[in-house]
Amino acid sequence: MTAHQPPPDATTVRQPPPELSDDLARHVKAWRLRLNPDEIPGLHAERPRTRRNRRVSKETVAALTSYSVGWYSALERGVLQNYSDDFLTRVAYTLRLNEAEKSMLFFLATGHALTITVHQSRMRSTPTIQRIVDAQPWPAYVNDEAWDLIAHNEHMSKWFPWVEAHENNIMRWVFTFPEARTQLHRWDTDWGPQMFAQMQFAHARQPENKRLADLIEEILDVNPDARLFQQQPITYPHPDGDHRYLHLPLHKRLQPIELIAFAPMRAQASRMMMLVPIERDEVKKPQ
Structure with missing residues (x-):
């Protein structure tokens, strides 16, 4: 009988090298290097930009996606591995990719297109609703009862680039995208406290809405501040008339706004929201 060979020493075991895609590496790096920091809300507010730090670093991109530097660095090196749709969607938004570039990223990184989940809503976009939104001279949008976007105008796209096919839910952006915390x-x-309270009020009003319940559960799972807001609840049904401030792309100063909300009779849990710029001397003082 032939004696069994001893198992190889653990120190001699070699993992196969990862499969690499030069095309993926070239595209992702080129997309990062073309970024203008001033177009990313909040970056210019955190520190002054100098000629040496005009480029957005890999570390910054990773932080803005809420994934680790390791995951993003692997992507930029062209490593082919099991990237999630959520990760690639956040990378596409952070790198400010257009629709064709986003598709290219998914094909190069995964070999397939983005999987799109369609949620049934009581509110539907119509040509008339879109015309009403487009007619507003300031950012305007319509969201359904679970804060999924139904319609938005070009002003909204300029202030919040994520609405262009990167994220379709207002609350998911507010509570899971790091950029929201600076913008x-x-x-x-x-x-944060007010918007989480809006979701809680809506959920009490429509406990049968599974889409909304799933959204709240997802946010609580990933956002510790949301869990704190849940433990210290406030009652806040809507933001109509509120005065708040925004950091905007390419703006060096804070922009004060008034939030205006309307509810359509056909779906009264939905909202048409307008973000109306106001002057600093119009901002209401806290009571």
């Missing part, structure tokens, strides 16, 4: 000035006091 929404005083996020932890003036935006």
Whole structure:
């Protein structure tokens, strides 16, 4: 009988090298290097830009996606591995990819297109609704009862680039995208608590809405501040008439706004929201 060979020493075991895609590496790096930091809300507010730091680093891109530097660095090196749709969608938004570039990213990284999940809503976009939104001279949008976007105008796209096929839910952006914490000035006091309370009020009003329940559960799972807001609840049904501040792309100063909300009779849990710029001397003082 032939004796069994001893198992190889653990130190001699070699993992196969990862499969690499030069095309993926070239595209992702080129997309990062073309970024203008001033187009990313909040970056210019955190520190002054100098000629040496005009480029957005890999670390910054990773932080803005809420994934680790390791995951993003692997993507930029062209490593082919099991990237999630959520990760690639956040990368596409952070790198400011257009629709064709986003498709290219998915094909190069995964070999397939983005999987799109369609949620049934009581509110539907119509040509008339879109015309009403487009006619507004300031950012305007319509969201359904679970804060999925139904319609938005070009002004909204300029202030919030994520609405262009990168994220379709207002609350998911507010609570899971790190950029929201800088774009929404005083996020932890003036935006986060109120918007989480809006979801809680809506859920109490429509407990049968599974889409909304799943959204709240997802946010609570990933956002510790949301869990704190849940433990210290406030009652806040809507933001109509609120005055708040925003950091905007290519703007060096904070922009004060008034939030205006309307509810359509056909779906009264939905909202048409307008973000109306106001002057600083119009901002209401806290009571």
